[in-house]
Amino acid sequence: MARVAREQGLSFDRIRQIKEFGLHKLRIGKAKRELLEKFDIAEAGLYQGGLNNYREHGFTSIMERTAMKEIEAEERYKQHLRGIEERYRERMALSGRKS
Secondary structure, three states, X not given: OHHHHHHHOOOHHHHHHHHHHHHHHHHOXXXXXXXXXXXXXXXXXXXXXXXXXXXXXXXXXXXXXXXXHHHHHHHHHHHHHHHHHHHHHHHHHHHHHHO
16 A cells, blocks of 8 residues: 555555545445446346256266267367278288289
């Protein structure tokens, strides 16, 4: 507060008074009601969005959906590797016949 007082050209006591007045307004009154109202609206939106996402994905949680995607990606990777190995064996078999 002392730094703010120096920067603003006010006394330390005046800065303290301004701070107390601002905190008092936040504790009681319109500002508090507005903040609480906005917080409640934002919080309700979070829950609503979360439930909608939950419903859209067959009632699975984000963690379950992420795990299922990871398992699917791993399976696709394994299939891809098997395809590469098969093509390699086929090439080796063809090159062995030509020799």
